[in-house]
Amino acid sequence: MADPPGTGADAAAITAVLTDVEGTTTPIRFVHEVLFPFARERLPDFLRHHGNDPEPAALLAAVREAFPETDPLAQLLRWMDEDNKATPLKTLQGLIWREGYRDGTLKGRLYPDVAPALRRWTAGGVRLACYSSGSEDAQKLIFGFSDAGDLAPLFAGFFDTRVGAKRARESYAHIAGRLGQDPDAILFLSDVEAELDAAAAAGLRTCQIVRPADGTVAGRNHPVAADFDAAGRLFFLPAR
Structure with a gap:
């Protein structure tokens, strides 16, 4: 397992959080x-x-x-x-x-730690973006009609596989450019180690979200957090 960031200098470097959906913000089930x-x-x-x-x-x-x-x-x-x-x-x-x-048949389901963290981070000046294999429209819906309210306006960008494969380094470099952020100023949260490897190769900061309910297996190449609160503490993101 990679060592977590350990200095206050890392806090100033994180100006944007890019998050996966399935297994990260939303239960796989x-x-x-x-x-x-x-x-x-x-x-x-x-x-x-x-x-x-x-x-x-x-x-x-x-x-x-x-x-x-x-x-x-x-x-x-x-x-x-x-x-x-x-x-x-x-x-x-x-x-x-x-x-x-x-029509109200569906409502997006999020882990309970997600919405408070997203609101807290944006209030603290951190930009949010989402990158998922689900379409941009699907991402906006799951956050816009979530069980924690309409969170879609919190996001500065939504990205799907039209920017490239999630396990390709170039995809993350392209997203950084679209967001207008230096890659090392972006923290990518995902449950999938191969995606984190690709993001790290593009220069992004990374953290694997390991949720027992989804059966995620912790890898060895990235800092690991049990939820968004723990990830925020590791990377000095705005706290409660």
Whole structure:
């Protein structure tokens, strides 16, 4: 396990926090047992009613172009079965979830330490951003319709796989540029060690969030924290 930062100089360096979602802010069970089944059940009807709308039509066209011999619905369902991070699938899932959040069927679930920390950090002048394999729209929904209230306005940016793969160094360098921050001024929080490795290679500060409920295994290359409060203490982020 990497040694935690240990000097006050580190505190001034952190001006932005970039966070993952699944397993970091949000229980994995919520994503896999609530969100994914919701999207799968409603996908056929959604395509029947909205398949000719501009955004879904463009996404379906991308699927047809990539798999001309396969029915687009069948390919989307196959990607769901594989937990594939394909952008057309993730974007369509976000569109379906948007309907569920807006009609009150869905409510974003966050770990109880997340919302207080996010509010505290932004009040202390730290910028927030999110990077997830789920679409930008899906990220805005889970925070905007969360069980802790509307947190979406706290974020300066939302990023999905259109900026690049989550295990690629270049993705994090691109996000730092989009945020207008030096990489070493950004703290990336994730439960996945390979993502943290990529972020560290791009010069970001890193911390692995290890939540027992999600079965996260602590790695050896990054500081480890049990929750956002502990991460804040490690990196001298604004405290209560």
